[in-house]
Amino acid sequence: MAVKFTQYILPDGRKKPVEIDLGPEIETLANDIIQAGFVFEIEILSNGMVSATISNDEADHAHSITPNGPQVPEGIISMIRKFHDAQIKNGGTDQRR
Numbered sequence: 001m002a003v004k005f006t007q008y009i010l011p012d013g014r015k016k017p018v019e020i021d022l023g024p025e026i027e028t029l030a031n032d033i034i035q036a037g038f039v040f041e042i043e044i045l046s047n048g049m050v051s052a053t054i055s056n057d058e059a060d061h062a063h064s065i066t067p068n069g070p071q072v073p074e075g076i077i078s079m080i081r082k083f084h085d086a087q088i089k090n091g092g093t094d095q096r097r
Contacts, residue, residue: 003030003080005052008043018042026077029084036088042076044068052076054083061087 002019003026009016020042022030030040033054038061042052045065050072054062062083064075 001027003027003040003076004034005040005042008041010044010046013043020073020076022073022077022080026080029080029088032088033080033084050075052079054079 001024002021005018005020007016007018008014034040038054038056040052041055041060042050044050048068049065050068052064052066052072052075053060062079064079066072066075
């Protein structure tokens with residue numbers, strides 16, 4: 001199982017579902033985040049950098065910006081771990097409606 005993202009594609013922001021294999025440990029953390037009402041989004045910016053976010057209907061709550069390449073999964077993994085520790089594991093607010 002992989003982590004599900006919505007990818008926004010240049011130039012018009014068209015949405016495409018994508019999955020990124022980040023390993024079983026991160027997938028478990030990501031599922032906890034999804035169960036709390038958040039989604040994962042990703043896009044390649046016009047400058048070639050990759051932006052990944054953990055969001056809900058109200059705001060982006062965590063962000064990773066990395067050069068396109070092997071740093072992308074590393075940045076996403078770090079973002080997921082930090083967000084999970086701060087918001088899920090340590091009693092952050094459940095964002096489900």
